[in-house]
Amino acid sequence: MALLEQSDGRAATSRPAAPADVIRTSGLTKRFRGGQLAVDNLDLTVPRGTVFGFLGPNGSGKTTTIRMLMGLIAPTAGLATVLGEPMPGGVSSVLPRVGALIEGPALYGFLSGRDNLARIDAADPTADPRTRSRRVDEALDRVGLTAAAGKKARAYSLGMKQRLGLASALLRPRELLVLDEPTNGLDPQGMREIRALIREVAADGTTVFLSSHLLDEIEHVCTHAAVMAKGRLLVQGTVAELAARASGRLVVRTPDVALAAKVLTGRQVADLTSEEDRVSGTPLGDLELPELCAALVEAGVRVHGFGVERGTLEDAFVALTGEGFDVAG
């Protein structure tokens, strides 16, 4: 290939500007041979520099989407672009720039953590063997496994194995990190460690795309999210925007719970729940809040508190999907 020579004799490399979106799909569809429509006409946009949560209940098509993005399976229809290149055609130039952890790390139990990383590094034809041990040590340090680096991987806890998997994805600087359910099966401490690591990686400028069925995870770690259900994208945006879609709940604090519930029911407030000293529900009609408050007072309810509690991300997603989410985290 001919390189342009600058006047000082150095080769001028013209690198195209990095695309603003690290992942874009349009009409992406996967129908498996048995007829199962796993991903249905997906239009997804993941902006550079975000921690993007790909959220949906089990079986909603997250893993199938990730496998198409990484070029592991071909779509039935539609387009997927990763780091500006179409997939699966761009696999050889895109994958070295992407760290991926899909369906758990592939580790040899009989090798130490350090030797596992060295083996993975050696499989990368672009990795210089002379600097291998430095790369491996830095990756081990990054995930907090330096002290356990000599132990056989089969003696690692699930959380340690997951951290070793992350270390393998971080052996070289990456523009994009793709993690499929990175905290699945971990105990709360293991989850906290992985989430802290994700935040650190993101703070260093790597875009992170992670799938999860845990709302709590998305709310704590992600800046942006997309919600999938039954293979379809329901919504995508910033986490703050998504949470704002949740309609707030009216909360009335009063010792006269039964009377307040009766008044609210008569004024189109739905989903009423009554506790010892409060009643809450969702106003359905276009009655203004001051009118509702006045109606309560008029009926003789002693109103100690009256207001709308902001909806959580969970409220928004349950309203969108009609399904409960596993919010434990």
Ligand SMILES: Nc1ncnc2c1ncn2[C@@H]1O[C@H](COP(=O)(O)OP(=O)(O)OP(=O)(O)O)[C@@H](O)[C@H]1O
């Ligand atoms: N190789 C396959 N052949 C046939 N159907 C498949 C295949 N892989 C996945 N599916 C089906 O496609 C749908 C989406 O599965 P997928 O694994 O993408 O969902 P998911 O959101 O990642 O769920 P999970 O968190 O359980 O992995 C499911 O109904 C699943 O049974």
